[in-house]
Amino acid sequence: MIRHIVLFTWTDEATDEQKAAVAAGLAELPGLIPQIRAFTASADAGINQGNADFAVVADFDSEDDYLVYRDDPRHQAVIAERIKPILASRAAAQLRL
Structure with missing residues (x-):
């Protein structure tokens, strides 16, 4: 199993609306990418x-599943x-678990 952990720090100019858009975009990914086993954002x-x-x-059953998520165009669009x-x-x- 692979656990992917990411920490973001926002610019001082980031608005509440922009931050909410990040959270909303990421929240959609588990319903779009079946390789995601568990997801918290x-x-x-x-x-x-x-x-x-x-x-x-985010947790994945395998490295290959993580790579599918990493490279998925919908994930890349949120980024x-x-x-x-x-x-x-x-x-x-x-992390390898």
């Missing part, structure tokens, strides 16, 4: 200062159209 809870603004945790315009920084890791 959410804004940080704001408990600790210095955290990233938004996180995605290009909604995430990149407000992205200040990104960190990611793929």
